[in-house]
Amino acid sequence: MxxxxxxxxxxxxxxxxxxxxxxxxxxxxxxxxxxxxxxxxxxxxxxxxxxxxxxxxxxxxxxxxxxxxxxxxxxxxxxxxxxxxxxxxxxxxxxxxxxxxxxxxxxxxxxxxxxxxxxxWLRRPPSLKGDPDKRSTNKYCAFHRTHGLDTANC
Incomplete structure (x- = not known):
């Protein structure tokens, strides 16, 4: 070679x-x-x-x-x-x-x-729809940076 x-x-x-x-x-x-x-x-x-x-x-x-x-x-x-x-x-x-x-x-x-x-290169998703005050505060999504759903289920 x-x-x-x-x-x-x-x-x-x-x-x-x-x-x-x-x-x-x-x-x-x-x-x-x-x-x-x-x-x-x-x-x-x-x-x-x-x-x-x-x-x-x-x-x-x-x-x-x-x-x-x-x-x-x-x-x-x-x-x-x-x-x-x-x-x-x-x-x-x-x-x-x-x-x-x-x-x-x-x-x-x-x-x-x-x-x-x-x-x-990380592009965050658009904000969740709906009233933020009506979302469950027991769940948090690190990707969306908000309450209402779990990161694992995002």
Whole structure:
């Protein structure tokens, strides 16, 4: 195998229709072929290859230099949030409940929210409808930041 220099790594970009998982795989394959590719180099190349308008790009670039383990942890939280709590699918046309298309996680949503609550890419939902004074004060939703429902049932 011919070992490459680090420069080609900075030419890698995440493709428009490419999943983060596939982009990470491509980065790792390229890294394995590069002489002297340390954690800071791979971390910088990974961030550079994201689209600037991507929420994750903003999150990763405002942080100080990160190891790849820290970058991957941030990516994992981002993906978990987007799949589990951040994107809601409309009911499908096929009659199959929309929830069946979601990935099932063993981590409760309140734990995910605790990890991502201060992230720039976190978009809070609109305020709950109805009179706030008529909502149950026994229930609190950390995502909506209001009483009336439990975070776990949000």
């Amino acid at each position: 011919i070992k490459k220099q680090v420069d080609p790594l900075f030419n890698l970009c995440r493709k428009h229709d490419e999943s983060l998982r596939d982009y990470i795989k491509r980065i790792k394959v390229e890294k394995a072929n590069i002489v002297g590719c340390d954690d800071q180099i791979i971390s910088s190349a990974f961030k550079k290859g994201l689209m600037a308008e991507h929420d994750l790009y903003c999150e990763l670039t405002i942080a100080p230099s990160q190891t790849m383990a820290e970058v991957f942890a941030t990516v994992e939280c981002y993906v978990l949030y987007r799949n589990y709590g951040g994107i809601h699918k409309a009911p499908s046309q096929s009659g199959v409940p929309a929830d069946e298309g979601h990935t099932k996680f063993t981590i409760p949503i309140y734990q995910i929210l605790a990890q991502v609550k201060d992230k720039l």
